[in-house]
Amino acid sequence: MRKEDVEKVIDILRREFPRWNAPVVSLIAQKTGDPFRVLVCALISTRTKDETTAMVCKRLFERIKNVDDLYNIDEEELSRLLYPVGFYKNKAKFLKSIAEEIKKNYSSQVPNKLEDLLKLKGVGRKVANLVLSEGYGIPAICVDTHVHRITNRWCLIKSKDPEETERKLTEILPEKYWIEFNKLLVAFGQTLCKPVKPLCGVCPIREYCEYEFKTL
Structure with a gap:
């Protein structure tokens, strides 16, 4: 080309x-405009089919609305909510760690800079750029x-x-x-x-x- x-x-x-079929992360971003949900959904979606991601995100966001909810939820309950996404137990640990970092260092607001997003446990360039582009509308x-x-x-x-x-x-x-x-x-x-x-x-x-x- x-x-x-x-x-x-x-x-x-x-x-x-x-x-x-639009990617589930894009649908969530379009529907909610919420960087937190984009971040969570993007992490869940890695090594997981879109259909499974959509099902789990729907269930999860009925229970968790923001960083504080994620911070307060028990890890075992979070793991159950994430099942059957790939590596759901590891992702539960990552999400709990991320909630703690965002609450402590960013006043419970998902950061909007690449270097800050990359500091979050389990977040690589793919997820970070997705949060910037889909969550914040920042070119990435x-x-x-x-x-x-x-x-x-x-x-x-x-x-x-x-x-x-x-x-x-x-x-x-x-x-x-x-x-x-x-x-x-x-x-x-x-x-x-x-x-x-x-x-x-x-x-x-x-x-x-x-x-x-x-x-x-």
Whole structure:
């Protein structure tokens, strides 16, 4: 894919997006505009299918409304609420630690700076950038497995890991697209551009893609 085709491709993805399943984190951000819920949901979603994440988040947010609720809940009860997400016991520990850090160091408000978010236990660049972009509307490119795979599959970039992907995308992608880029590619990746047997034959951006193993 040529750099000059990126805007055309994003326009097509925007047009097709309503037909696909939007990422659950994006739906929560759109519905609530709450950085706390975006942070919690983003952590829960790692290594977990979107359907499971959605179910667990719905149940969890009936019990937990803010950082103080998360701080006060018993870890064992939190673990039960998180089941069956992947590594739910570890995530319960991370969330309890995060609640303590935010309550102690940020007056119970989720920080809105990358360096502060990265100080929170269990929060890496993917989750931090998702909180910035989806929770606060601050331009940031969240690179998850879909963004890393698809942008390399397009031959838009060539990178070995998500951090390198993020760096290269910030160099070539206009900032006005940073916030929405993740949700567009996650929906696209879950629906059409799958890791195995992508549905190239019905892909709306097929003509711009340089994937060498295109299927009919």
